[in-house]
Amino acid sequence: MTAAFLVARGIAKRFGALTALSDVDLEIRPGEVLALLGDNGAGKSTFIKILAGAHPPSDGELIVEGMPVAFSSPKDAASSGIATIFQELALSENLSISENVFLGRELKRSVLGVPFLRRAEMRRRVDSLLKELDAHISDPEAPVGSLSGGQRQAVAICRALNLNAKLVIMDEPTAALAVAETRKVLALTRRLAERGCAVVLISHNISEVFEVADRIVVFRRGRKVAERLRAETDPEEIVSFITGAHPGVRALEKTN
Amino acid sequence: MRQFRDGVFSMTGREWSLLAACVLAIIxxxxxxxxxxxxxxxxxxxxxSIELLLIGLGMMLLLAMGGIDVSVGVVMGLAAIGVGRALGAGVDPVLTAFVGPLTGALLGLVAATVIVLGRVPAIVGTLGLLGVYRTAIFVLLGGQWLSGLPxxxxxxxxxxxLGLPIAAYVIALAYLAVWVALRRTPFGLHLLAIGNSEExxxxxxxxxxxxxxxxxxxxGALTGLAATFYVANYRNVEMTVGSTLALDAIAAVVLGGTSIxxxxxxxxxxxxxxLLLRILQNGLLLVGVPSLWQPVVxxxxxxxxxxxxxxxxRLSLLQFRWAGK
Known part of the structure; x- marks a missing residue:
């Protein structure tokens, strides 16, 4: 088994008197799609916000590639190789695909102190990224506003890859997509892992999770209640973890 | 295929129809x-058209970013007073040419401080400055015109x-500089991205x-440069200088296809x-419509x-949100 890219130990998050997350241990490995499941308010979002640097944890530690880290902003997380693709994609509809992929980190060459964009080079790189992901987008110069929801996810993924992300967190990427589009995004998710990226996928859709994830982690009431390899579990067991009907969860919740 | 035409003189349907409108108006x-x-x-x-073109280029950048400046007329007025006073004091003309853009840039910095750091919507912030500057012009001029300048x-x-006045080179240079900044540097992409969604x-x-x-x-610097041309052109600065400039600039830029x-x-x-705006205003004057009616047009x-x-x-009313920027 490959060494973990990120290890979370005893992560807790309290908002005043409210405990949103307590004592979460988790390992995230390169080349693996890890699905986070759980009901609303189970703590999934809080957990990924901690990974993404949007919230500091109240307790516990994060270790990235063997080194303890403390993120004070999403920028810190990004410089550790963690990219988050939020549900509302942070893409500029009025700019082209290649401009979006490089936005904020453009390639440029200085002529008399004026930073000129290296458009041809950016276009070439985006073209090869799109081909590599088999994203079915032919023209990197098309405005993002003209793309479908699935294609926009592909652009967001390209952007993450271009930032050299080693861990890509995807927050319900298929929530607003039609069936055919969902298929494409799931295929992209797989390809991302095959490239050696660690992928964390948040989802409500169990069949989708079983299709794409290598490992499944279930959150319930701010705790991690289950971790299973996909091959060793089935949708029924996972649902029982989510709803709390599983005897293991009951025993856990009784002791507290 | 490139979907965004961004050459120095790129034209799409909008630009061709405007050109046709100019030709039609002339006929x-x-x-x-x-x-x-x-x-x-x-x-x-x-x-x-010179002053309006320079101010229009700046207004275009602001609108594209989701901003606006309704104080361009008085900013030009203040810069023109600076240029006029320098000229009147016998400062070398080459140096006075720079007084305009420098004053304008400084006033742009003031506007940005009020709007960005003060978190005031651009339309409100510049409206406030408009009031302040209008009085400042009155005080600076002491109720009299600045006239008979050298x-x-x-x-x-x-x-x-080479057969062209220096003025033409300066204007061409200003246009090219704005084009490079907007279409060839990261700054232009960032500006358009902010205009799309600041968040x-x-x-x-x-x-x-x-x-x-x-x-x-x-x-601000472009508006100040316009002031330099204004003083060179009229050699006086009156109390009501630039009173319709903001309206003219916003109208010309929006006519030109920039999104409000x-x-x-x-x-x-x-x-x-x-050009269309100035052709119409000039033409209406020559066919006998009093200049009073120009702002109405x-x-x-x-x-x-x-x-x-x-x-x-093409626009959704629900998207009207620039007042927040």
Whole structure:
């Protein structure tokens, strides 16, 4: 088994008197799609916000590639190789695909102190990224506003890859997509892992999770209640973890 | 295929229709007035377009970023007083030419500070500054016109090199500089991204505050440059200087195809919008419509174009959100 890219130990998050997350241990490995499941308010979002640097944890530690880290902003997380693709994609509809992929980190060459964009080079790189992901987008110069929801996810993924992300967190990427589009995004998710990226996928859709994830982690009431390899579990067991009907969860919740 | 035409003189349907409108207006006025189709009048229209073109380029950048500046008229007035005073004090004309852009850039910095750091919507912040500056002009001029200024600046900008006056080179340079900044540097992408959504731009790692400051300063400098031309052209500064400039500039830029909601703009469109506006104003004057009616025509055009765009679904009213920037 490959060494973990990120290890979370005893992560807790309290908002005043409210405990949103307590004592979460988790390992995230390169080349693996890890699905986070759980009901609303189970703590999934809080957990990924901690990974993404949007919230500091109240307790516990994060270790990235063997080194303890403390993120004070999403920028810190990004410089550790963690990219988050939020549900509302942070893409500029009025700019082209290649401009979006490089936005904020453009390639440029200085002529008399004026930073000129290296458009041809950016276009070439985006073209090869799109081909590599088999994203079915032919023209990197098309405005993002003209793309479908699935294609926009592909652009967001390209952007993450271009930032050299080693861990890509995807927050319900298929929530607003039609069936055919969902298929494409799931295929992209797989390809991302095959490239050696660690992928964390948040989802409500169990069949989708079983299709794409290598490992499944279930959150319930701010705790991690289950971790299973996909091959060793089935949708029924996972649902029982989510709803709390599983005897293991009951025993856990009784002791507290 | 490139979907975004961004060459120095790129034209799309909008720009071609504007060009057609300019030609049509010229034909109609030529038929209607014997004084219209003369080389002297063509020169007048072009000369009258200079200040508006420079201010329009700055206004275009601001609108594309989701900002606006309704104080450009008085900013030009203040810069013109600076240029006029320097000229009157016998400062070298070459140096006085720089007084305008410098004063303008400084006032742009003030506007940016109020709007960006003070978190005031651009339309409200610049409206406030408009009030302050209008009084400042009155106080500085002491209730009198600045008039009978020396001809140094006029001579300087009129000096011809290779058959063209220096003024033409300065304007071409300003246009090219704006084109490079907008279409060839990261700054242009950042500006358009902010115009699309400030929040998304921030999430993308764009230095939003820096870009907004830079845009207000550039627009201020262009407005100040317009003041230099204004003083060279008229050699006086009156109390009501620039009172319709903000309306003219916003109308010309919006006519040119720049989105009032931000995120989209056209350089060639801005030039043609300015020309169309000045052709109409000049032509109406020559066919006997009193100049009092000019703002009515401009305002009508502005409202007409915007409501046409909303009705044809190019803009959604729900998207009206620039007041927040």
């Amino acid at each position: 109609v006025f030529s038929v209607a007035s014997p004084y219209y189709a003369t080389s002297g009048n063509a020169g007048t229209v072009l000369r009258n 001809t140094g600046l006029t001579v300087l900008l009129g000096t011809t090199i 998304k731009a921030r999430l993308s790692g764009i230095p939003v505050v820096k870009v907004r400051f830079a845009t207000f300063i550039i627009s 909601l931000g995120g989209k703009c056209s350089l060639v469109g801005t030039v043609l919008g300015v 401009t305002g009508g055009l502005l409202i007409g174009v915007l409501s046409f765009e909303v009705l044809s679904n």
